[in-house]
């Protein structure tokens with residue numbers, strides 16, 4: 001154990017880490033999908049004119065946003081023992097990030113010029129068409145980079161799933177280290193995999209940002 | 214906030230002698246547009262203070278007057294983009310946003326408002342085309358989803374209109390690729406695709422470069438010549454107003470200070486405010 005880096009150990013650590021990477025990606029993709037849909041719903045509901053609708057939703061959003069993700073994960077996991085940990089993880093990640101994404105949607109909707117709403121009204125378009133055909137296509141275009149950035153943040157926060165014993169990439173590396181008493185190779189590879197996945201994605205998001213600007 | 218007490222002039226037609234109108238309409242015919250004591254405030258700025266006027270079917274009325282005199286507000290009220298604080302507006306005799314029932318001014322339910330709104334079309338100064346749609350999609354969107362036309366049917370009509378505004382070749386272009394003048398012509402086609410009975414035009418050439426203003430006005434001249442659409446026009450293009458409209462209303466501080474046929478209005482206005490205004494606009 002005096003060698004700093006062993007290629008053999010690295011090779012042994014790789015399969016469980018890659019399996020963990022699969023879970024990490026899965027949680028990120030499912031979590032992002034939940035956040036993107038729920039975030040949009042929250043943004044739309046918060047535009048309601050009725051305080052009886054906006055106030056409770058606003059309170060819930062504030063609550064989710066001001067408590068730590070880690071606490072939320074563990075709390076829900078312990079409250080719902082019969083639900084698989086990975087499901088809890090995806091849903092909690094999704095709900096947590098939905099609160100952030102709803103703000104991105106809100107900004108995108110607010111950025112649609114008033115003239116667009118007025119033209120839609122002058123044509124007497126029904127509400128559903130105003131949203132589906134006019135407002136949302138323009139708003140969502142503007143939100144894509146923001147949503148992408150939150151998806152990357154979520155990806156980088158998946159190690160918290162450790163706390164509810166989901167064996168994602170980081171947990172896999174921890175377990176490998178625990179077995180072999182050496183963490184160097186496993187954790188290095190995890191770091192590299194995070195970098196390899198999130199750096200190109202953030203470049204992509206930045207390019208999208210420039211193209212849509 | 215709907216007012217609980219009806220303004221002085223807001224009487225249901227037929228139950229009391231109509232107040233003196235700023236305009237005359239054909240005896241017995243229902244006007245296309247009728248304002249009865251319309252009040253509009255923004256905060257404590259009272260823009261319209263009991264405005265009465267009416268427009269006969271098929272009339273082409275130009276509203277002139279200094280900036281801030283309430284011309285845009287009148288058109289926006291007719292498109293329900295603003296809500297009047299008092300009085301009532303009738304379209305073809307039908308109450309639009311408010312009506313008098315049991316002596317009280319009450320809101321007209323949205324369903325009936327929509328039925329009236331459907332007869333009114335508007336072209337905006339800033340065009341307001343939908344940038345996420347092609348030219349064709351802009352024009353067929355409302356015919357398909359409001360009038361319930363099939364895509365093929367709506368497309369045939371849209372192509373006719375594009376031909377009429379001289380943009381048949383831009384059918385599949387993105388609106389963002391078009392010049393301002395072209396966008397405005399698409400916007401006119403889009404409004405016409407709904408077969409409006411009333412067309413509202415709010416300074417539709419003010420955002421355009423001078424050299425393309427003529428194209429847009431040419432299109433509107435043709436619309437005026439070939440249809441019987443009632444038109445309410447706000448413009449600084451006095452020659453256009455003269456060519457197209459049969460009546461001109463001069464507004465100042467939300468009131469009609471003078472009303473005449475274009476010839477009289479532009480050559481021998483009687484009111485001092487009109488003379489001043491026309492001198493300023495015509496630049497001499």
Ligand SMILES: Nc1ncnc2c1ncn2[C@@H]1O[C@H](COP(=O)(O)OP(=O)(O)O)[C@@H](O)[C@H]1O
Nearest residue numbers: 255258260278279280281282283284285286287
């Ligand atoms: N949305 C608004 N909020 C506050 N004031 C407004 C608004 N729209 C118009 N006004 C005011 O109403 C008055 C009439 O405006 P407008 O109808 O646009 O006049 P015009 O079209 O004749 O220039 C102006 O004093 C203007 O400042």
Ligand SMILES: [Mg+2]
Nearest residue numbers: 284285286416
């Ligand atoms: Mg104006």
